[in-house]
Amino acid sequence: MQESINQENTEKTVFGFWVYLMTDCILFATLFATYAVLRNNTYGGPSGYELFSLPFALSETLILLTSSFTCGLAMLAAHAKNKKKVLAWMGVSFLLGIAFLTMELKEFTHLVHEGNSWRRSGFLSAFFTLVATHGLHITAGLLWMIFVVIQLLRKGIICVTFKRLTCLSMFWHFLDVVWIFIFTIVYLMGAI
Numbered sequence: 001m002q003e004s005i006n007q008e009n010t011e012k013t014v015f016g017f018w019v020y021l022m023t024d025c026i027l028f029a030t031l032f033a034t035y036a037v038l039r040n041n042t043y044g045g046p047s048g049y050e051l052f053s054l055p056f057a058l059s060e061t062l063i064l065l066t067s068s069f070t071c072g073l074a075m076l077a078a079h080a081k082n083k084k085k086v087l088a089w090m091g092v093s094f095l096l097g098i099a100f101l102t103m104e105l106k107e108f109t110h111l112v113h114e115g116n117s118w119r120r121s122g123f124l125s126a127f128f129t130l131v132a133t134h135g136l137h138i139t140a141g142l143l144w145m146i147f148v149v150i151q152l153l154r155k156g157i158i159c160v161t162f163k164r165l166t167c168l169s170m171f172w173h174f175l176d177v178v179w180i181f182i183f184t185i186v187y188l189m190g191a192i
């Protein structure tokens with residue numbers, strides 16, 4: 001009886017989290033639409049073609065996609081009730097997330113240092129807003145990882161920690177999907 005109640009509770013939580021992710025989808029869709037409208041509004045300033053380094057953005061993409069893979073491996077380990085492997089894969093995911101965020105901040109710092117901040121044009125304002133919103137989500141995901149790892153260390157893999165790990169994994173994979181759209185629409189299309 002208790003197991004079925006926990007299973008039902010987990011399913012409701014996961015469904016509720018899917019609903020949250022759909023609202024986040026709306027947020028990002030709005031930011032993508034804004035970027036699409038302002039993409040060519042450079043007001044004589046540089047465009048994405050002149051500003052973005054495609055190899056750098058590709059490196060960011062590969063790092064984030066690898067972190068999604070390692071997060072998936074952590075979930076497989078959680079299903080197998082292997083706490084040690086869950087912690088190891090979450091640690092790798094965390095480090096890759098930090099590497100991605102560091103690269104993003106490096107790109108922002110470089111752009112601002114060169115005089116290409118969000119104030120220069122509508123294009124740059126939309127770019128910084130879209131990419132920084134994703135970066136804030138990555139930051140929230142990294143903080144969440146710390147919280148979940150602490151709970152796993154203290155309590156082990158129980159129903160509550162498994163549920164939280166599941167939601168974190170969904171969130172992290174969602175951020176990878178959003179980044180693929182950012183890479184494609186902002187960086188690849190900007191390079192064309």
